[in-house]
Amino acid sequence: MSRFINPYTDFGFKKLFGEEANKELLIDFLNQLLPPRHQITELNFRNVESFAELSHERKAIFDIHCQTQSGERIIVEMQKAKVNYFKDRSLFYSTFPIREQSKRGEWDFRLNPIYMIAILDFQYDEKEEKQKFLRSIKLKDPYGEIFYDKLNFKFLQMPLFDKQENELESHFDKWIYFLKKLESFDEIPSILKEPIFEKAFGVAEIANMTSEQYAEYQESLLTYIEVKEVVKTAKDDGKREVASELKKLGVALEIIAQSTGLSIQEILSL
Numbered sequence: 001m002s003r004f005i006n007p008y009t010d011f012g013f014k015k016l017f018g019e020e021a022n023k024e025l026l027i028d029f030l031n032q033l034l035p036p037r038h039q040i041t042e043l044n045f046r047n048v049e050s051f052a053e054l055s056h057e058r059k060a061i062f063d064i065h066c067q068t069q070s071g072e073r074i075i076v077e078m079q080k081a082k083v084n085y086f087k088d089r090s091l092f093y094s095t096f097p098i099r100e101q102s103k104r105g106e107w108d109f110r111l112n113p114i115y116m117i118a119i120l121d122f123q124y125d126e127k128e129e130k131q132k133f134l135r136s137i138k139l140k141d142p143y144g145e146i147f148y149d150k151l152n153f154k155f156l157q158m159p160l161f162d163k164q165e166n167e168l169e170s171h172f173d174k175w176i177y178f179l180k181k182l183e184s185f186d187e188i189p190s191i192l193k194e195p196i197f198e199k200a201f202g203v204a205e206i207a208n209m210t211s212e213q214y215a216e217y218q219e220s221l222l223t224y225i226e227v228k229e230v231v232k233t234a235k236d237d238g239k240r241e242v243a244s245e246l247k248k249l250g251v252a253l254e255i256i257a258q259s260t261g262l263s264i265q266e267i268l269s270l
Contacts, residue, residue: 004204006183008121010062011213011220013078015203018045018064022203026066028196030074032172033117033154042069065097071112073097080121080224081231087124090116090153098151113150119179122231123157133160165191244270 005012017026027040034040046065063077075093083089094116101111125131137153138146161176168174168191178192178200188201202208209217239260246256253264
């Protein structure tokens with residue numbers, strides 16, 4: 001049993017970032033991603049009624065909606081697995097806080113900035129030469145000029161962050177390292193012995209949970225494992241399908257193995 005929670009679970013994510021008592025953790029994390037003009041001093045959580053979603057999608061995606069003191073709307077999502085039409089979905093959900101700002105009667109259509117921040121436990125950049133851990137997206141014209149700076153997307157592809165403790169250069173690096181390694185820590189690393197992270201470790205420590213919280217966390221952890229296994233099975237099935245077709249075409253077993261990651265024995269059994 002790990003000492004600390006898995007932050008990729010629904011329970012773990014909301015325990016760290018979605019509780020009023022731990023709001024300073026979310027503020028500190030978000031301020032690493034926001035420009036100087038939108039640094040947060042205070043924020044409020046919002047209960048947003050979104051459209052009905054498929055239950056299997058909610059197992060893979062959960063979010064926190066908040067609004068800063070100066071009016072910026074922020075959606076923070078944790079996504080455990082890649083969903084169909086990932087980019088379309090992100091754009092669609094960014095429209096919720098846009099529509100919330102509409103006013104009855106005469107209205108000049110002035111909108112407050114919106115940030116959609118997605119922490120992804122997968123990578124959507126397929127081509128290796130184009131892979132980036134952090135993608136920051138704004139609406140630009142064909143000449144690279146920003147057309148509209150109030151709609152912002154930030155995608156963190158967690159598998160692409162591979163810095164070790166001795167390579168952490170910034171406070172942001174430390175936050176990502178904390179989230180990625182949290183469940184595997186037996187003790188607090190010396191580089192994370194700062195007040196904000198010490199509080200985060202205290203919140204994340206399983207021994208500090210009530211029995212009800214522990215039961216809820218275990219259920220959330222099982223869901224996380226289930227989603228990961230479904231994704232892994234789908235990938236394995238896809239590899240086997242490709243290998244089977246290559247085998248029918250008479251491609252050398254060594255090449256099929258190199259292309260799919262399957263063993264020669266697995267290919268022979270197809």
